[in-house]
Amino acid sequence: MTNSIYAKGCAWINDEFVPIDKAAIPITDTGFTRSDLTYDVVAVWNGKFFRLADHLDRFERGWNRIRMQPQITRAAMEDILFDCVAKSGLREAYVEMIVTRGIPVDGDRDPRNYINRFYAFAIPYVWIAKPDHQLEGIKLVIANDTLRTPTTSIDPTVKNFQWGDLVKGLLEAYDRDAYTAVLLDGDGNVTEGPGFNVFAYFEGRLITPPDGVLQGITRATVIDLAEELGIPCSVERLSAEQLRVADEVFLTSTAGGVMPVSMIDGQAVANGDPGKVTMLVRELYWQAHEREQWTSVVTYEQPALESIG
Amino acid sequence: MTNSIYAKGCAWINDEFVPIDKAAIPITDTGFTRSDLTYDVVAVWNGKFFRLADHLDRFERGWNRIRMQPQITRAAMEDILFDCVAKSGLREAYVEMIVTRGIPVDGDRDPRNYINRFYAFAIPYVWIAKPDHQLEGIKLVIANDTLRTPTTSIDPTVKNFQWGDLVKGLLEAYDRDAYTAVLLDGDGNVTEGPGFNVFAYFEGRLITPPDGVLQGITRATVIDLAEELGIPCSVERLSAEQLRVADEVFLTSTAGGVMPVSMIDGQAVANGDPGKVTMLVRELYWQAHEREQWTSVVTYEQPALESIG
Numbered sequence: 001m002t003n004s005i006y007a008k009g010c011a012w013i014n015d016e017f018v019p020i021d022k023a024a025i026p027i028t029d030t031g032f033t034r035s036d037l038t039y040d041v042v043a044v045w046n047g048k049f050f051r052l053a054d055h056l057d058r059f060e061r062g063w064n065r066i067r068m069q070p071q072i073t074r075a076a077m078e079d080i081l082f083d084c085v086a087k088s089g090l091r092e093a094y095v096e097m098i099v100t101r102g103i104p105v106d107g108d109r110d111p112r113n114y115i116n117r118f119y120a121f122a123i124p125y126v127w128i129a130k131p132d133h134q135l136e137g138i139k140l141v142i143a144n145d146t147l148r149t150p151t152t153s154i155d156p157t158v159k160n161f162q163w164g165d166l167v168k169g170l171l172e173a174y175d176r177d178a179y180t181a182v183l184l185d186g187d188g189n190v191t192e193g194p195g196f197n198v199f200a201y202f203e204g205r206l207i208t209p210p211d212g213v214l215q216g217i218t219r220a221t222v223i224d225l226a227e228e229l230g231i232p233c234s235v236e237r238l239s240a241e242q243l244r245v246a247d248e249v250f251l252t253s254t255a256g257g258v259m260p261v262s263m264i265d266g267q268a269v270a271n272g273d274p275g276k277v278t279m280l281v282r283e284l285y286w287q288a289h290e291r292e293q294w295t296s297v298v299t300y301e302q303p304a305l306e307s308i309g
Numbered sequence: 310m311t312n313s314i315y316a317k318g319c320a321w322i323n324d325e326f327v328p329i330d331k332a333a334i335p336i337t338d339t340g341f342t343r344s345d346l347t348y349d350v351v352a353v354w355n356g357k358f359f360r361l362a363d364h365l366d367r368f369e370r371g372w373n374r375i376r377m378q379p380q381i382t383r384a385a386m387e388d389i390l391f392d393c394v395a396k397s398g399l400r401e402a403y404v405e406m407i408v409t410r411g412i413p414v415d416g417d418r419d420p421r422n423y424i425n426r427f428y429a430f431a432i433p434y435v436w437i438a439k440p441d442h443q444l445e446g447i448k449l450v451i452a453n454d455t456l457r458t459p460t461t462s463i464d465p466t467v468k469n470f471q472w473g474d475l476v477k478g479l480l481e482a483y484d485r486d487a488y489t490a491v492l493l494d495g496d497g498n499v500t501e502g503p504g505f506n507v508f509a510y511f512e513g514r515l516i517t518p519p520d521g522v523l524q525g526i527t528r529a530t531v532i533d534l535a536e537e538l539g540i541p542c543s544v545e546r547l548s549a550e551q552l553r554v555a556d557e558v559f560l561t562s563t564a565g566g567v568m569p570v571s572m573i574d575g576q577a578v579a580n581g582d583p584g585k586v587t588m589l590v591r592e593l594y595w596q597a598h599e600r601e602q603w604t605s606v607v608t609y610e611q612p613a614l615e616s617i618g
Contacts, residue, residue: 011336024333025341027320027430032334033405034472035344067480094416096342101476107403107435109503111476112483121336126416146462152495153458154473162471163343164463167410167420171376174421186461194418 009123010087012080017087020123029117031100036111038062038158042217043125043254044085044093045286048295050254052078054217062158063099068116070099077118084122085298092125094255128195128256129179134282137262137274138251139178140193142240143169148183148191148212156192156214166194178263180251182243185212190238196253198238200246201277205232207242218252218285225284231277248275250282258282318432319396321389326396329432338426340409345420347371347467351526352434352563353394353402357604359563359597361387363526371467372408377425379408386427393431394607401434403564437504437565438488443591446571446583447560448487449502451549452478457492457500457521465501465523475503487572489560491552494521499547505562507547509555510586514541516551527561527594534593540586557584559591567591 009020031037040059043050056074063070070077077097085093102114129138146168154162169181170193182193190198191212197219199208206226208219226233243249249261249269258281260274269275274282288294318329340346349368352359365383372379379386386406394402411423438447455477463471478490479502491502499507500521506528508517515535517528535542552558558570558578567590569583578584583591597603 013336020337021335023336025336026330027322027332027334027428028329028432032341033470034476035470036472036476066477107433109435109437110483111479119336123337124416126418128418147459149458149462150456152456153462154471160473161342161344162463162473163345164469164471167343167345168375170420174419 004087004089006087007089009090009121010084011119011121012084013119017083020121023121025100025119026103028103029100030102030104030111030114031098031117034101034111035161036066036101037098038066038068038160039096039098040159041094041096041254042081044090044095044122044298045125045289047091047300048289048297049081049085049095050289051217051221051294052081052296054220058159058215058217059097059099063116065155065158067112068099068101070116070118072118077120080118080120081122082296082298084120086301088122089300090122090124093122094124094126095122096120126255128251128253129259133179134256134259135274137260137269137272138180139173139263140249140251140261141173141176141178141181141265142190142243143172143181143183145169145172146183148185150186151212156212159214163194170194176266178266184240188240190240190243193251195255196251196259198243199250199252200238200243201248201275202242202246205234206277207234207236207238209238210235216252216254218254218257221285221288222252222258222281225281225288229280229284231281248278250275250278258285313396313398315396316398318399318430319393320428320430321393322428326392329430332430334409334428335412337412338409339411339413339420339423340407340426343410343420344470345375345410346407347375347377347469348405348407349468350403350405350563351390353399353404353431353607354434354595354598356400356609357598357606358390358394358404360526360530360603361390361605363529367468367524367526368406368408372425374464374467376421377408377410379425379427381427386429389427389429390431391605391607393429395610397431398609399431399433402431403433403435404431405429435564437560437562438568442488443565443568444583446569446578446581447489448482448572449558449560449570450482450485450487450490450574451499451552452481452490452492454478454481455492457494459495460521465521468523472503479503485575487575493549497549499549499552502560504564505560505568507552508559508561509547509552510557510584511551511555514543515586516543516545516547518547519544525561525563527563527566530594530597531561531567531590534590534597538589538593540590557587559584559587567594
């Protein structure tokens with residue numbers, strides 16, 4: 001498998017499969033020059049896509065919301081995603097799909113005239129925080145210098161690459177000896193961070209913010225699993241003050257799952273160890289990656305025999 | 310010239326010159342996947358760069374502000390920009406330069422570890438509105454559905470591709486039978502539109518907003534030229550109400566220059582013709598493209614003899 005030309009990842013670009021290190025998009029695509037696109041990321045774990053239909057549903061809602069219409073069907077997209085993973089041979093993969101507005105012809109400024117484009121790639125699974133790091137717990141800050149872009153400007157439910165605020169928050173976290181940051185809205189409520197939703201366990205229930213955030217699939221999964229576990233879970237505003245005094249805090253992302261937070265702004269969350277509820281949800285989250293109703297099995301190709309380079 | 314492989318444009322990608330239709334950036338560059346970059350656009354008019362040093366100054370301030378450090382010197386960048394134009398043979402060009410955060414290695418989430426990348430390209434001059442259209446006057450709307458992303462989230466003085474709000478405004482303009490849109494801030498003040506600053510002539514003086522906007526080089530040029538013409542010009546807050554009752558309104562951009570507005574939200578600006586002050590400034594703006602202190606002459610190569618394809 002490791003001698004496949006796709007072993008480091010496989011992309012679908014301009015209607016063909018290419019090794020990830022050769023995958024490039026036109027510099028004139030307004031997906032780049034205007035960040036005019038939507039995307040989604042789905043995980044493959046132990047050779048199975050996790051909740052692929054839910055990711056595709058969100059992706060489709062997103063491109064409709066920003067008035068795009070890819071040139072291929074959803075079924076064809078799905079085939080391409082399976083093929084990217086199968087060619088790569090990756091049993092654990094981070095699979096990204098993107099629809100961009102497309103390329104202006106002759107300097108045309110009217111995005112309605114562009115042909116929307118579909119790109120995809122599968123690379124090795126990405127961890128916002130690796131498993132060992134998760135068990136130590138993540139050091140989080142509440143960003144002081146940056147607020148989350150309000151929904152009156154950019155709709156966070158249409159998954160996008162406009163991460164200026166999130167990257168600034170991340171750099172602030174490093175400056176403050178932390179690992180990542182959560183951003184507040186203009187009313188002092190918790191929103192989200194670079195690539196993750198936030199949950200607090202507080203007064204006997206889980207809380208996660210209702211809006212101003214991506215409607216994460218991992219977030220949705222945690223809400224589902226909490227119900228199974230009999231843990232009350234409420235989708236409601238979460239203030240910075242509540243987050244600071246919560247009994248447990250964790251982050252959720254397709255890139256890492258359920259990730260315990262041990263510190264906020266230099267203060268330990270409870271006694272600083274990953275919380276019991278967090279660890280219970282986390283364990284069930286990974287077990288759920290084998291559930292038939294949530295998984296789609298990849299059929300891997302024979303390992304390609306081409307040598308690299 | 311037209312048989313040069315660069316006749317449609319020339320790009321600098323991965324340390325080599327390529328025809329624009331072959332120019333592509335790695336799909337894994339966080340300049341794409343996080344829109345983590347800054348850029349600038351300078352015009353070449355009649356074979357001369359216009360205010361190149363000012364564009365490079367702004368570009369350099371931008372990458373410093375977001376903590377990037379390109380791997381090549383500013384002088385080397387400048388050489389590449391001249392070469393892109395010279396190879397293209399374009400006498401009127403839209404020349405873009407970009408510094409991106411770069412490519413994560415092995416899923417590394419820490420942008421401080423990435424090697425920042427420099428890209429550039431020259432394509433035929435782009436007009437937000439073509440000259441004939443400018444003389445008719447542009448139909449503008451004040452966006453109802455979208456506010457400009459506030460500076461507490463994203464700094465508009467670091468020129469960026471995070472255009473979600475601006476593209477949404479543009480689509481709203483089309484829905485309302487207009488050509489483009491200006492966005493307000495949360496206090497009802499005028500900010501900017503997709504690719505342009507705004508000026509109003511009102512109570513005997515020009516007004517353009519002080520902040521929450523790109524510090525445009527065309528905007529700066531208009532401020533300079535107004536002073537030469539003895540037209541009072543004030544950099545101050547401009548409310549939507551003031552814009553609606555202004556005697557003249559125009560837009561400024563490197564991609565189009567000084568562009569008269571004839572209508573706002575379906576109502577004529579004054580009598581609906583381009584205003585006198587607007588046309589005076591516009592004429593001087595184009596004349597200024599021959600001033601020695603603001604121009605840098607391109608030395609064109611012999612036309613390349615390669616045939617296309």
